[in-house]
C-alpha cells in the first residue's frame with residue numbers, strides 16, 4: 001500500500017466535530033466569497049504531471065473511497081501556482097450529498113455543488129513521507145474540483161464501474177492505469193487558493209488549497225453509484241449509505257483567499 005494509505009488515520013468518529021482543534025485558525029472547508037478574494041498576479045500556472053502507471057488501488061476507508069497512487073517516486077506531481085515546492089500525488093477521493101442540492105465541502109458565494117473531488121499531494125521536496133508532511137504547515141496541497149450534474153463523464157466511468165467492489169468499509173481492489181488528469185477541467189489556470197486544513201480528522205492545518213473555478217460534469221447515474229457505497233463494513237448489522245460525507249464549513253478568521261484570475 002502506498003505511504004498515504006497507512007492506518008495512522010486519526011481514529012475519531014468523523015462527523016462529531018472534535019471539541020478542541022489545536023489553534024484552529026486555518027480550518028477547512030470554507031465559503032469562498034468571490035468579491036473578497038484578491039487577484040495575485042504572482043500566482044503562476046499550475047504544472048500537473050500525472051503518470052497513470054502509478055495508480056495502484058481503490059478502497060473504502062469508511063469516510064469516502066480513495067484511489068491511491070504509488071508515491072515512492074516523483075512520477076505524479078503538481079508544482080507552480082501558489083506552490084514553492086514540488087508535491088507528489090498520493091490519492092484522490094470525493095465528497096458528495098444524498099441529493100444533487102448539496103455535497104461539496106467548499107462553496108462559491110454560498111453556491112454548493114453536488115460533489116467535490118480532492119487530489120491530495122504532499123511536499124516531496126521537504127519531506128520523505130506523507131505522514132511527516134501531514135503535520136507541517138507547507139506539507140500538503142489539495143486540488144479541489146467541483147462536480148455538476150450534466151453529461152456523462154467518460155473518464156470517470158472506469159472508476160464508477162469499480163465502486164461496487166468496494167461497497168463496504170475496508171474493502172479494497174486493485175485499480176490501475178487511471179489518469180486523474182481526466183478529472184481536471186480543461187482550464188486549470190483559473191483557481192482560488194488559501195491556507196487551510198484537512199477536512200477530516202486529524203484536521204491538521206497543513207493544506208494549501210487550490211480550488212478550481214471551472215467544474216466538471218458527471219451524469220446523475222454516475223453520482224448515484226457514489227451514493228450506493230456504504231460507511232459500514234460487511235459484518236455490521238445496520239448498513240448506512242455513504243452520503244453527506246462533507247465537513248461543516250469553518251470560519252475564515254481573517255484569511256485572504258487569492259485568485260489566479262481577475
Ligand SMILES: NS(=O)(=O)c1ccc(C(=O)NCc2c(F)c(F)c(F)c(F)c2F)cc1
Nearest residue numbers: 004006008009118131134198199200201202
Ligand atoms: N478531505 S481532505 O482534506 O482532502 C483529506 C485528505 C487526506 C486525508 C488523509 O490522508 N487522512 C488519513 C491520514 C491522516 F489524516 C494522517 F494524519 C496520516 F498521518 C495518515 F497517514 C493518513 F492516511 C484526510 C482528509
Ligand SMILES: [Zn+2]
Nearest residue numbers: 093095118199
Ligand atoms: Zn477531501
